[in-house]
Amino acid sequence: MNSPNQPTFFLSDDFLLQSDFAKVLYHSYAKNLPIIDYHNHLPPSEVNTNRQFSNLTEIWLAGDHYKWRAMRTLGVSERFITGNAEANEKFEKWAFTVPYTVRNPLYHWTHLELNRYFGLEELLSQKNAAEVYAHCNQFLQTPDFRTVPLLTKMNVEIICSTDDPADSLDHHVEFAQKGNSLQLYPAFRPDKSYAIENPESYLSYLEKLGEAAKLKIDSFENLLAALQDRVDYFHHRGCRLSDHGLEQLYFFEKEDFQIEELFRRIRLGKELSKPETQYFKFKTLQSLCRMYHKKGWVQQFHLGALRNTNTHQLRQLGPDTGFDSIGDFEQAEALAGFLNSLEKSEQLSKTILYNLNPRDNAIFAAMIGNFNGGEIKGKIQFGSGWWYLDQKEGMEAQINTLSNMGLISCFVGMLTDSRSFLSFPRHEYFRRILCNLFGQDVQNGILPWDEKWLGKIIADICYHNAANYFDFSPSNFDLK
Known part of the structure; x- marks a missing residue:
């Protein structure tokens, strides 16, 4: 039986807000801010056609x-x-x-x-x-x-889809031409361009990528040329950020292998050894990151997923059906080496790092401080709790770790990483959790009762930092 003072429906106006100051922060500084959802998997066609x-x-x-x-x-x-x-x-x-x-x-x-x-x-x-x-x-x-009103109902201002380099982006351009207040931007996701573990599927993908770039990809040099063509293409269609899903980043100090020889063997349908595969990914990613830097893009790395663990169900249902898990990959040394290789040549773009294994929180939060600078606020970001960490405890852990080892005040905040048009209350969920943490510190005497200043920090994390970090503008679209 419910307590006489306890309503059945638990989602009150003050849900998750456990102090008076948390309530002030949320209701006065966070609740009504627009949403910039800079990483999700919504189908652009369903946005454009207002499904x-x-x-x-x-x-x-x-x-x-x-x-x-x-x-x-x-x-x-x-x-x-x-x-x-x-x-x-x-x-x-x-x-x-x-x-x-x-x-x-x-x-x-x-x-x-x-x-x-x-x-x-x-x-x-x-x-x-x-x-x-x-x-x-x-x-x-x-x-x-319909899809567009559903997004605007949640005060969504900007969404970024996740798009393969071979995609036409026609839906993005058509949507931009309509002059909607909602803005839809592409994000460059080139994972298939270095997914060489299955030679047959990789060669098939090279054909698709080559057709999009109008180039025969018969060498590693031509692979990079095709990717550069698609980076240019995406840039003219409003893209200002990339994204990568990897077990881990790789780094090689020396030219351990001949990259063209590796590519020749791939073209012959031969599988490479694990070190050779990692070297190929490293060289491809390093080249891509230099392209992004030249364009002024933000680059995102989602690291640590162990995918397709249930091979029986993979055969039955295919990928992305619920059989991926948290991996225990070593991250720190190669991540530092990879970022440093770009920093040495002054080609390190704005970067957001996401970990899937919670044990890596401190590693990622500390790593970003090694490469911040260059007069860019929060240039290297420790991204919000991702996937299995996209929950109350995971968000709190990410926020607390970033606060302890970096500047939470520079954080670009939340994203949905979702395929659902009904997922945008996750931003509200994050904002309530964030305000509650700050409110608890004030209540415990750890932070001052300074509503104006802390309210500004909350508003920056929820909206303004992202608005300033990303180069989103309708003028980025070449609509010709």
Whole structure:
């Protein structure tokens, strides 16, 4: 039974805000700021075409491997996850799962999203699944619940998609031509250009990249020429940042291998040794980073994921279906060497580093201080809690570690890293957690009760630092 003073719905105006000062910081300085979501996986086509979703399952469950993993853990059949069950049946299984996600961030995210988008103040369960499904589906059939209004409803100002070098970016250009207040920018994600572990798929990708660059990629020199062509192409279409997903960065002090010879063997379909593969990635990435620096781009490195661990399910369902994990890769030495190799030639761009293993928090937070400078505020960033660390404790740990070893005041803040158009309350979640940490310090006498100054710091982290760090402008688009 609920306490007489405790409402059933726990998402009050002061959710997660555990002091009076935290409430002031959030409601007066953070809550109403626009959102710059500089890394996500939203399909640009669905933004440009202002897609309307048929039902709640389609917009909320399709592609969301966070939810899929929870359902599998609870013993839900794959038929109701990625299989051929009806949309309403899949939703009912998710509703059945939700009460069991208590203390997982999914519990908070689920109810934030149902409330912020659909106005629901009920806790989702199997009992009310049909009612909630019908209620939300009614909203989804209205013009205000197409993709663009959904984003603007959450006060989203800028989003950056994640795009392969071979992508045409037509949707980005078309969307820019429409003159929307929402801005959509591409981000250059060249992972496939150095993913040489599977020669057959890599050679197929080289054909695709070569077609986009109008160049036959028959040498490493031509690979770099093709990538430079695509960097130029992306730049003219508004791109100002890149992103890379890697187990770790690599560094070689000497020219340990002949890069053209390695490429020749790859072209013959031969697999390289592990050191050779790492050397190839290092040389490709180093060359790419020099291209980014010349363009003035920000570069992002997401490091530490152990991918496709369940090969049986990989064959059945493909990648990005919920079978990736935290890896225990060594990071510090090669990361320092890689960044230093660019710094020595004065070609180190603004950089954001994300770790997936929480043991690496201090390593990354300390590393950024080694390469900051050059009269750029927060040039090298320790990125927000990513993937498995994108939860309350993970965010608090990232914020606290960065505060202890760097300047939290220079932090560029939160991103969704999501494929869902309903994921943007995660920015609210982050802002509440951030304000609560500052509020606790004030309450404990660790920080002064200086509302104006601390409010400015909060506003900078939530919005202004990112607005100043990234070179986003509609004028960046060559619309000819």
